[in-house]
Amino acid sequence: MRVAVIVFPGSNCDHDAYYVIKQVLGVSVDFIWHTENDLSKYAAIILPGGFSYGDYLRAGAIARFSPVMDAIIQSAKKGKTIIGICNGFQILVESGLLPGALITNQGIKFLSRDVMVKVESNSSIFTRKYSKGDVLRIPIAHKQGNYVASPKILKKLEDNNQIVFTYHPENEDGNPNGSVQSIAGIINEKGNVLGMMPHPERAAESILGSSDGVKIFESMLGIS
């Protein structure tokens, strides 16, 4: 099994994701430059956080036109496991692989701190190692993480169990960025694509203050 970490110009959490897969989990992993167009040898794909193309225009809006995106969309169709974290989530939304949009935080400013994230569903391939209702301590670090969607989309997300993570009310201000229904992470209808604003790769070792996020990677890679 090999994992691909996609590197767009401006990605800056690529090394962190790579480190977790390789050093923490001991799984083979490659950096994939955004001009590549073949991802066939990878079982799972990570779109890391950062500021692809400087977030100019809109976070993720330019990265979706990168050559590698065609291969990512094809992989998604084929049912491969894909996770987008922070800027990766923004790119997945911009490219239409996930519904809704991510707009500027309610408080307008960049927000970097630990939040409590609640596992809303453990039936997804990304959360099967958790129990429903588990509360995870994971950092956020974003300016555009305020998830919005139409009532119709929200209903569909709810009906299909696609809302995987929410910000837990134990947070000092409950919902740090103003996301509708406190949404922190969603999956696509098929269940093979996850986008989330919190950074599980920064909460994958106890020395960093929390290892609550590592089970997301273990779940998606089928590591027992």
Next chain:
Amino acid sequence: MIKYPAVTQDMAIEHGLTKSEFEEIVNILGRTPNYVELGIYSVMWSEHCSYKSSIKWLKTLPRSGGKLLVDAGEENAGLVDIGDGKAVAFKIESHNHPSAIEPYQGAATGVGGIMRDIFTMGARPIISMNSLRFGGLSNPRNRFLLEHVVEGIADYSNCLGIPTLGGEVVIEESYSGNPLVNAFGLGIVNAKQTASAVAKGNGNPVFLVGAKTGRDGIHGATFASVELSEESESRRSNVQVGDPFLEKLLLEATLELCKKDWLIGVQDMGAAGITCSSSEMSAKGQCGITIDINKVPLREPNMNAYEIMLSESQERMLVVIEKMFDDELKTIFDKWDLNCTQIGVVNDTGMLEVIENGKTIASIPAESLVLGGGAPQYDMPFSEPKYIIEKNQLSLERLPEPDDYNKVLTTILASPNVCSKHWVYQQYDTTVRSNTILGPGSDSGVIRLKGSKKGISVSIDCNGKQVYLNPRLGGEMAVAEAARNVVCSGAEPIAITNCLNFGNPNDPEIFWQFKEAVLGIGNACRTFNTPVTGGNVSFYNESTIGAVYPSPVIGMVGLMEDVSNLTTMEFKHSDDFIIVLGAINGKLGGSEYLSEIHNKIEGPVSPLNLEFEMRVQEVCLEAIKKGIVNSAHDISNGGLAVCIAESVIHSPAGLGAKIDCARRLRNDELLFGECPSAIIITIPEIKLIDLIMISKDLDVPTQTIGRVTQDNKLRINDHINIHREVMEDAYFKAFSKMMEG
């Protein structure tokens, strides 16, 4: 044919040069310089680039030895050995004047500049920190400056993907109108793979890589070398504009480049752009560089050689490589979609030559431009200011003792220099690169180094008030406190970088402050064996209300041998003993208590015995390494009461503290006096004997003054009895309230 104005002495003076400096230039060239040459000399001989007033005193600092791999000033940043074949490169630099005029861009490009200094050496930046000083926040202009400086730093560092681990935010009226914005960067590199800022080899090509050149920042270095005035607002075009995305690409491309053995040298372009980088690289390699100005990629049309040579457009580097490797170089920069254009060649004449439209329009001995070469150096006059005696006469008899110490404590906990700055810090990405093990708001910032047991701890410190009241002692105190903070985290201090922020050096009283502070820093660094790796001097920090407090900001870097030694300030377990390592002497001079409660800024500040301080720190570090210490926090701003309160506030829910501490001091001296050489630690009762063994060996007094409790309260003698929630309310909410105006 571009027509440049004829050069006169008056024009040279308008460029910030003195009459004698102009005469010296004529003497060096054997003729009157032309307009382009005058521009080049004026920036290179500005205070900002030449250190002409300060260098004499900077040379008294310990600038080699210890674990230093290059001596101070030799490269863009200091380089210190941390073992296992690795080294750290770090530096702190000011961006005060640009931030005063255009806070967002000024602060952002301050971060950009310092990070380029780091990755120019082949080191990957892994820590960003800063020291910020503003005037009182009741003034909307100061709030505006703070808000936008913080946002500028956040947007730039966050985009680069470098964790910002805090630093200092200080609010004092003296910084009103002239805020201090000092940015610190630290990077890691294989000790044998560092790049150098040198040009060598006749005929080797010289490339400009990164951004195109525009008119922004022309004469930025000269602008940094005068006081701010009402006219400064019109200097907005002197402020550079940053593009962090471009810098991120440049960072990655440069790190790829630095691994190549055909790279000769690389230098970032900060102050004075192409001029400074080409002359410094030439002088270092004892050669010259010929630049064809028409080859420089431009962002705007019709720029002439004068503008191009002086532009401070950001995100550019000058690169010298061996002949025949052009294609390899271009491959790297093409991958990152960056400009890479040959603009010149190395020559063997030692001259900086500028060609425009085939004609030589500047021809200057490179050596004559640079610090250590022909740039002027002055022996500035100094004299002790009168205020030094007047302001050091504090008498306790004239200081009424408060009757409600709970109220005094909450007032100080809510004061701008003590209260939580999470309003600021949560705008910084503190955890990117997944190395952060101690983030902002602690005594220091700490990261682990992947692939080893080691960690790096950094503390940024200065107490401007103390330096103002006693510059030499204040300089010593700044180093001592920075070292103490690093020690409290469980690391050994190894070296410092400094950013010396002062007023107009032509004022002998200001220069006396500078000289004294530098001597103090030198004393302390020699005692701690922490050499000065370099840094930056920022003079002319004055506004219409006068000079800022002398503010020599120290960036102390510590090495943690094993990250399992990481120690933090909050209490961990109920019943742990609370112990003072060192001595509490209760001096109120220059304290937060004195300024917040009595509205006085007066000394004398506490004396400091450097040798004793060193032993206190040794005991603390030794005890931490033995694994007996559960928390460590030094007594600094706010004194003993605030120190314990901060530990309680950050402790797990439920914990509190009860202190019984007798001293022959007034209650306010005991509670709020600020003294060096005192660290509060907590240890389990059964480890007391181990601690006593260590402290006896080093002859350092230890005294148990209380215990960690489980009652959510802080009690000190009979004077303070306060619930955690009351303290937390004061401590956490104050800053947001101040920023709301």
